[in-house]
Amino acid sequence: MTEHKGAFLTGQYRNLLKEYGFDEQEIDARLADTWWKLFEGGEDTRIYYPSGEDMGYMLDTGNLDVRSEGMSYGMMMAVQLDRKDVFDRLWKWTMSYMYMESGENAGYFAWSCNTDGSRLANGPAPDGEEFFAMALFFASHRWGDGNAPFNYGTQARDLLRTCLHKGEDGIGHPMWDPQNKLIKFIPNCDYSDPSYHLPHFYELFALWAYPEDRPFWIEAVAASRAYLTISCHPVTGLAPEYAYYDGTPNNERGYGHFFSDSYRVAANIGLDFEWFGADEWACEAANKIQTFFADKLPEDYRRYTVAGESFEEKALHPVGLLSTNAMASLAATGPHARASVDLFWDTPVRTGTKRYYDNCLYLFTMLALSGNYRIWFPES
Known part of the structure; x- marks a missing residue:
C-alpha cells in the first residue's frame, strides 16, 4: 500500500x-x-448541562450520573470545535467535584458523581485521565494558559506525572x-x-x-x-x-x-x-x-x-x-x-x-x- x-x-x-x-x-x-x-x-x-454561572457537566443519561469519561470527552469535543466557554465550564466542574485531594487516589478524578457534585465513587477510571490530559494540552496550545485551574499545560503535565508516579511513596497505585x-x-x-x-x-x-x-x-x-x-x-x-x-x-x-x-x-x-x-x-x-x-x-x-x-x-x-x-x-x-x-x-x-x-x-x-x-x- x-x-x-x-x-x-x-x-x-x-x-x-x-x-x-x-x-x-x-x-x-x-x-x-x-x-x-x-x-x-x-x-x-x-447530554451537556450548564451548572450555575460558570460550570457545566456531561450527563450519562442512562445512569443519571456524571462520569470522568464523559467530562473528558466533552472537553475534547469543545477544544476541537473552539468552544473555550464550554471547555472551561466542564473543567471547573471537574476540578471542583471530581478531583481527589486526599486518600490513596489523591491527584486522580473520581469516576462518578451525582449532578450536584457529590461523589458516587472515590476511585478513578484511567480513560478519563488520559483524555483530560490530551484535551488540556490542546487547550493550552490553542488558547493559551490562564490562572489556575485554567493553566491547562501545567495541569496536564501534573496529571500525567501523577498517573506514572503514584504509589512510589507507598500510597496508591500508578495508572x-x-x-x-x-x-x-x-x-x-x-x-x-x-x-x-x-x-x-x-x-x-x-x-x-x-x-x-x-x-x-x-x-x-x-x-x-x-x-x-x-x-x-x-x-x-x-x-x-x-x-x-x-x-x-x-x-x-x-x-x-x-x-x-x-x-x-x-x-x-x-x-x-x-x-x-x-x-x-x-x-x-x-x-x-x-x-x-x-x-x-x-x-x-x-x-x-x-x-x-x-x-x-x-x-x-x-x-x-x-x-x-x-x-x-x-x-x-x-x-x-x-x-x-x-x-x-x-x-x-x-x-x-x-x-x-x-x-x-x-x-x-x-x-x-x-x-x-x-x-x-x-x-x-
Missing part, C-alpha cells in the same frame, strides 16, 4: 466524507448540528504499569482494557509531558500498539472489554467479550492511523472489523465473543458501534470502508435515555471523518 505519513507530519487531515462525495457545506452543517443537539438542543438529544508500560483498567489491578489504549495520545505526551517522563511515553507508544495487535482477534479484529497483559480476554467479571467498551478500539485505530500512519496493522484490523459487521443490521448488533460468536444479549449502544466502525475507515483499505461511512451518515444521533455513550462516539466520528479531529501544537 502507499505509505501514509499521517497528519502529525503533513498537517493534512482527510475529510473522508468529502472524499466519498458528500457536499462540504452539508458536512459542516451536519457537524455544527451534531454539536448543537448534544450541547444546546432539546431534552431528547442533549500505567511501570514494567510493561500498559495502561490499567483501574490503578489497583493487573489487567488492561484495550479501548483505553491511545498510542496517538502517548506520541504527544512524549513531546509535552515533563522531560523526565517523556522516555516512559516513548516506550508506552510501542507497548500499546503491540498490545492492540495481540488483544484484537486475528480473524474478526474484535477486542474484549477487559484483557490480561498477554492480550487474552479477561472473563473473571464477564467482560472478556466484545461489548460496549470494545467499540472504541476501532475508533482509536482509525485516529491513530490518521494522525501518525505508523502501523499498517491498523489497516488490516479496520478491514477485519468492518468485514465482521458488513452483513449485520444495527438493530441486530449483539454482544459477541472476540471470535465472533453471538449472544442473545443485544448491543446497548448500536449507534455508538456503527459510529466507531465508520471511524475505522480512516485506516481501512477494504471493500466495506465506504459502506460503513454511508451507514453512519444515514443514521441520526440517538434519542432517549441511553443516548449519552452513543452520541459521544457519534460526535467524535463526525469530527474525525470531516477532518476536524486535530492535533493542536504549541504556537511557535
